[in-house]
Amino acid sequence: MSTTQSExxxxxLEPLVASQGLDLEEIAVDSVGRKRVLSVVVDSDTGADLDRIADVSRALSAKLDETDAMGEGEYTLEVGTPGAERALTEHRHYVRAVDRLVRFRLTGGGELVARILTVDDEGLDLEVPGVKGRKATARRLPFGEIDTARVQVEFNRKDKSDKHDNDENETEEEA
Known part of the structure; x- marks a missing residue:
């Protein structure tokens, strides 16, 4: 997609997405055979459920039908949210990833996998998981040291509340 068309x-579309309480994260136009696909990625601090996605999709579709922004020919509009392993590129992405495990590629080389604890204007406070029985450690990571960052999917994470619930269950079973 040309920069002019993208812009x-x-x-x-951005004002329409914002009016729905969402952020416009990405726009891409891809050719699939003779058809084109306009992919729009939206998100918010509270996430976007299917009803919000459907509402913004209808609003975008109506607006696109009123204009010639997509030019002549057929196209398909796809509206969705970022994937589970989203790339973090904006400050708001890091804020939304608090308490998530993230893989960082560092500007000086190397990688770091850590959980984001807090985010401020200068960088991140992280918890680096311990390995081989060692305790987790705290680390400060300035934004300037981050080349890329991507959220990691966790399948076996034990939430603090899960541990508390398990402790209560053990107590109840012992009684």
Whole structure:
């Protein structure tokens, strides 16, 4: 997609997305055979459920039908949210990833996998998981040292509340 078309689409669609309480994260136009697919990725601090996605999809579709922003020819509009392993590129992405495990590629080389504890204007406070029985350690990571960052999917994470619930269950079973 040309920069001009991308900029025009963003200018056209961003206010509509914002009016729905969402952030416009990405726009992409891809050719699939003879058809084109306009993919729009939206998100918010509280997430976006299917009803919000459907509402914004209808609003975007109506607006696109009123204009020539997509030019002549058929296209398919796809509206969704970032995937589970989203790349973190904006300050708001880091804020939304608090308490999530993230893989960082560092500007000086190397990698770091850590949980984001807090985010401020200068960087992140992290918890680096311990390995081989060692305790987790705290680390400060300035934004300037981050080359790329991507949220990691965790399948076996034990939440603090889960541990508390298990302790209560053990107590009840012992009684």
């Amino acid at each position: 025009r689409l963003r200018e056209l």
